[in-house]
Amino acid sequence: MNKKPLEVVVVDDEMQIADLLKVFLVCISKNLKISTFNDPEEARAHILQNPVDVLITDFKMPKYDGVQLIKLMPADSTKILISGYVSEITEGQLSELKASFFEKPVSMKDLGILIHKAEAKKK
Numbered sequence: 692m693n694k695k696p697l698e699v700v701v702v703d704d705e706m707q708i709a710d711l712l713k714v715f716l717v718c719i720s721k722n723l724k725i726s727t728f729n730d731p732e733e734a735r736a737h738i739l740q741n742p743v744d745v746l747i748t749d750f751k752m753p754k755y756d757g758v759q760l761i762k763l764m765p766a767d768s769t770k771i772l773i774s775g776y777v778s779e780i781t782e783g784q785l786s787e788l789k790a791s792f793f794e795k796p797v798s799m800k801d802l803g804i805l806i807h808k809a810e811a812k813k814k
């Protein structure tokens with residue numbers, strides 16, 4: 692029996708980056724339901740209304756930053772913060788958020804490891 696698809700949300704105000712991450716995700720697994728957003732406000736509404744297993748979000752965006760979106764996620768979900776500005780996020784912040792951090796450009800291999808872990812965890 693097939694498992695239910697993993698619900699993945701990708702948020703980046705730069706459309707090309709969100710699209711590229713989606714291409715990576717499609718290559719990583721066939722059993723993902725991927726929603727991409729360039730507007731963090733739309734992503735916020737989606738997160739509040741849908742069961743999301745994995746959030747991959749840019750840090751720096753207008754209106755809501757990635758940390759604010761991560762705080763909306765359920766405790767047992769997979770949270771991944773991505774940024775081109777490593778120095779702005781402290782180790783303390785990341786461990787408090789229970790989030791993983793990837794510097795841009797995101798490695799597909801590293802992303803794959805976290806997606807496969809999230810798939811294994813999903814009932």
Ligand SMILES: [Mg+2]
Nearest residue numbers: 704749751752
């Ligand atoms: Mg940005």
